Amino acid sequence: MTALLTIIIVLFVAVAIWQLIKIFDLAQAGSENSLVATDKDNKINGYLMMGFLAFIYIITILSFWYLGDLPLMSNAASEHGPGLDNLMIISMIIIFIVQTVTQFILHYFAFKYRGEKGKKALFYADNNTLEFIWTIIPTIVLAGLIIYGLFTWNDIMNIDEDEDALVVELYAQQFNWKARYGGEDNVLGKANVRLIDLDKANILGVDEDDPNAQDDVIVTELHLPVGRPVLFKMRSQDVLHSAYMPHFRAQMNCVPGMVTQFAFTPTITTEEMRQNPDIIDKVKNINDLRVERRAEIEEAGQELNYEFDYLLICNKICGKSHYNMQMKIIVETQEEYDAWMKEQTTFANSLN
Template sequence: MHTFLLVVILVLGFIITVQIARATEFVSIIQGEEKTRKQSNRINAVLLLIFLFVGLFGVYWAHHTLGDKILKLGTAASDHGIKVDKMLTYTLIATGLVFFVTQILLFWYSFRYQERENRKPYFFPHNNKLEMLWTVVPAIVLTILIAFGLVYWFQITGPAPENAATVEITGSQFKWEFRYPGKDGVLGKKNYKYIDESQDNSLGLIWDDVATHDDIVSGGPLHLVVGKPVKLVIGSKDVIHSVGLPHFRLKMDAVPGTPTTLWFTPLKTTKQMIEETGNENFVFEIACDQMCGAGHTAMRGEIIVETQEEYDQWMATQKPQYQIAVLDKQEPAADSTAAVAVASIADENK
């Protein structure tokens, strides 16, 4: 029924448009084509001038009333984010200047130089210097902006500092999962063939690889240390997702079977951002920036940026996934090796 009504509305709208066009044509025949054309030109010229002022006021109003609802330039919470904000500032200055100049001239000229009986049009078909100017100048400006973007991109996706922490982020419909290396600082091997939710192995970790025995798996929030570089190893278990970090000004796609990486250094803790924003419920957000299905808009993660001491305290409360999936499920009477392994892993993570 809803579809039928929509089709009927569209058909009626088309019929009304055709009838208005025909009525306009009949009026022009009665009044005379030239008189009708001049009258239309005057009306359109006035409307364009009104649209200019209303549009400029709309830009001001939107900025004034909605400015607090968007991320502001200069508030980035990561080292790379500061550079991205600078690049965006340069881009807005260049494109904003062109936008306002061209739009004001466009609508003003439409009003100022409308058709009049005592005015003859001046045809300006070709000018090599002018064409060279409006081709070369934009090309140079855009090349500079692109160069900034490429430099920052290679920095973000390039090798992370040697002291950087490593965290793996895996997306699936519709959630994020995080894996931290244990004391060895190495993420163990995994394979999608080993994924088994019923056996507490949602990431497909290979238990035969000793490096997986101290890996911590968490459904969130993601914990990071302020002032310490972190390398994110990003992947997906099903479709393409995208790790969007708006407060850090970063984004990277999560592609099934093809790990991607980026690194950055958080500069502000969650507590500092709560004080700066005045929002006691503030959290650093992980948004999926790639349409990934019906639950895409609900695929949201959180990040807690804290001090090293707070991070260590949190890490000490976490159990390695190997302990949860394997050791805790062994028979109590199996042998004492399991108890020794649990104690060893717990001591390493403290």
């Protein structure tokens, strides 16, 4: 596929050079009529328009066939994920249909109504019916998509701390993530960047005098119990970051000086997702590529075999190490989560 795209690009560059040469020759001809298109020129350009239309359709089909992830988006791991995927698929189908029809009309009309000697263009001032049709149809379609999107967004965001949601803070800083759990009371203690004290390992600026902060747990690996709503509170220490969890269809900006939030319910554990046929295929492809680059990977001190994990990544270009700002997410059963939490050190104990 890469070779085909390279050939196509080279072909287009050659055509562009050829056209530039023709323009230069015409400019040097000196005849006042040398720049006037003839019937032959118009006919050639008309057929070129149809040829380019065929090229657009062919390259679109090949892109779907070789590069498209079909069926589109099959690995949503949150309760709201399938609804969000449906909204995306509907939007893409509508865009694809509109693009296909409008491109055909554009190129076909350029071919059919190309200039010919003796032919006069029809002056068509206006048509209220046509104006109404191409105004009202996009209005109805866009209104439907917007309303559908608003309902989807409300379903995602209408989770609060009263619904037995696990409360977790995501703390962003160049170039890593920290997660803070509310502990046994599931209430996060107060925090402020002005309270950061590296001597006491208080790297998140948690208020040491707040009773709710004493049982908070700060970790560098995010664990989530499957089937339980999770409410994320997000802060940034330095610049604008974006907490992006692609498999959970979740993304929210982390803004310095304010707290943003996002909620979702995980539905598929990490182990279950690893058994997904699409994930198995992707992992195999990645490991095949890593074998080809064995020397580079071993030199970098990385493990050769890749294993799928959910990830929290930064989706804002926040600096030179932005590409590597990520945190592992493990979705597990409630029993496994409880066992893991018992092994963690509370904020109060970490200060001692």
